[in-house]
Amino acid sequence: MRTAKGIFSAKPKVWLVLIIIAYFISRFTLLKTGFGLDPDAWRIANSAFDLHFLGYYHPSRLPGYPLPELIDSILIPQGWVATNLATSIISLLGITFFYKILSKLRMKLKLLITISFALMPSVWINSANSMDYMWATSLLIMALYFLIDEKVCISAILLGLSSASRMSNAIFVVPFAYWILSSEGKRNEKLRKTIYFLCLTIVIACIFYIPIINEFGLKFFPHLPGKMTKILVAKNLVRTFGLLPCIAVPLALIYIVYKTIITKSSRRRILIFSIISMILVFGLFAKIPYEACYLLPIVPIILLALTTGMSRKALLIISILLIQPSIFTFRPKKIIDKGAILKNIRHREQQLDFAKRIISEASHKHSVFVIGTWLPVVTYLKKVEFLTEGEMIYFERKFPNKKFWDHEKDVWFAYLL
Template sequence: MKTKTAYTILVAWVISVIPLTWLGYGSDGDAWRIANTAKAISVTGQYVRSRTTGFPLFELSVTPLVNLGQWYLSNLLPFVFGIIILMALIRLVRKGEIHHPKITVFSLMFLPVVVKNATSTMDYIPALALLIWAYVSLLERKWVLAGLFIGIACGFRPTSGLFVIPVAILSYLETRKPIQAIQILLIAFISGVISYSPALLKYGMPNPYPGIQLDQQITILITGYNALRLFGIVQTLALGVCFSIIVRQVLVRKNVTPFFIFHFSNILVWISLFLLLPEEPEYLMPIIPSVIFILDRYLSKRVFVFISVLLLSYHTFQVDALGGQSGDRYIKVAFRAGLTVQDIQDRIFKLSIREAADQYVTSTKTILMYGYPEIPAANDRWVIRNIKNDMYCQRDGNLCISSRILDENRLEILHSEGFRLIVWRGEMWEYYRTGTSLPNYIEVIEDLSVFFGTPISGKALNQQ
């Protein structure tokens, strides 16, 4: 790839992507939790995890950025790591590892899920960038560096350590020396423990499973649906056809190369983990480079261009199979806005309700069981009232925001204290899924604009 072409792609990516960094911390609620955690770390001077396992290197890295410039600065950290991914791809191109440079680089950098997470205060892109550089180092036979990159990635996302499996396999296939694989494993383990140590020392071994357990049928549906959301339903089906043809050709021609083994083992590793933890499509992001590199290596240029266009179309429109509304879902095929359009709409929505809640005035003590974490996250107008229920209240008002409260005794106490308890019909899934009934003293509101008394812009993800 010529230097001019590389700069052109870089400029195009920066110009088209950076405006999204201005739209709040992201559409993922965890991005707002990270911002809230950054505030807590700043106030207490101690490490605090944002969720589940903890993601210490990312949480600590964004803390000064959140406190100095909110999302305008914190979103730039994943954005910069996106550029670091581009640098790794250019390195692979110049090493001759990529056969269709322009298509491959463009497809990966502008992939909707990459754009979404490169502009949000989330840890997926930093971890992915480090894993791609571990792959580059592996191809350059820089074993120590490959292990270090994997270990450091564990500080951003602890599951990144699984990347050592395909890396160790490839190092052995390339050298036929077990010592190289063992060296990488040891370096990745030691550096990974050090990188993850802030969370490990404070919280011990983590439990990655969510607090709300769903029945098996719902879990299977969530697993399948979230897996399809990574690339899009139609796009995933097209990829499935391509991969079945590629695998057949490789086996028929008996051309099972180390390249093929590495990337397919990487895909299998992350799919296996996803079957255990299917909460978010982004959990599958480490397979993205392998998917794109396999397409580049085995597809003709014409077919690769077609697949690339199909993958990028997920920005603007998609075929969806999700019908009903939050808490009452069923399969219904329909055309909807694409991932990026939905992401923008939801981010605008979050900023809009945040502003509306800041300005809301009521003489009645009120708890809205919606709007956490985006409303109080790193927001000085709100103070914490009950950390167990994620309840925050206006510093100078009567409105409180909380996550859904499922404990009926807790609801009874709040009701007896004179609180007006409210849930939004658009976000009642936890009550449906757990079978928890709503007491008759809880109000269900249909329209947040009516509740806040001001127009709410954008649209929540579960309403699109």
């Protein structure tokens, strides 16, 4: 009789194929339901559309997210299924390399931790839309893998590409530099590698930002909106990551930090790397806490730290807590409610229906419709309508993300007056 261990290790390629199939099945409905619930996903789609069909590049929003915007411009003729699928593929690569990192460092419960990462709501949802979060996170994970594998050049290129997906990921040059400097070898050689790594990362990222710098100069950072209250930030975190993970993970991290201070094991380097990364990311988030998904790049590093310093039983509990919000959530009135995935699917369907309703009701000629965050959705749908009918698309170059003109009816759709 074959043991359970033998069954799971007999044909790893078969299991790999099954996992990949399960991955895409779990994201199938999301892939075909618009570019994503976040209006920024539709802004990326508009940026890609304008570059492909009108020959003009403008960032979806400042400071720019050029790598996903440029790649989506190639895929945009096939619509949201193609751009969402591209995000899913890069996300799958990131998840695969996360497993490879855990394997390389000989971490316990590596498959379970990888599955919990893939199925937590923020990763599940953002790996099946056209947002830039998983582009930046996946490239960061790949950069970390090659850093651990001592391939500094490849790691620098990938971190540069990650920074070209989200500029904020450039802060990871600090923990990456620590990793190089804390490795074995001569001091001068380590310093040379660090300088080479920093320069190559910056050059790769800057290449992608050249069109934005050319258009806006060096003043291309956005004006930040008003301050967020602590209660609103907390609500966003719970909605994105789940209530129980928001309680359990910080407590576990406090334990990990304490363990890092008192331990002198070989894992100390990994824990210090993780702590430096967390300080930088949470510090930046404290300054701009507008979206909880800004924290997504630190999630795999937090999981790496937890895997390093916690018992198998504790890791099992945390893994279950991470996946739980995707399946069901807790609410005061209903106690148990639908999970984040089913809610996201329903809201994305409603988003498309309501945007089409706005377009159908905008029948009064010579009118202005102020539609706020619905503007990027309506703008994209109108552009596709004009393209399908062979009509000319009038492009507002100065304010591409603030208004759109339906020249047939002389109707303006505006974000704000």
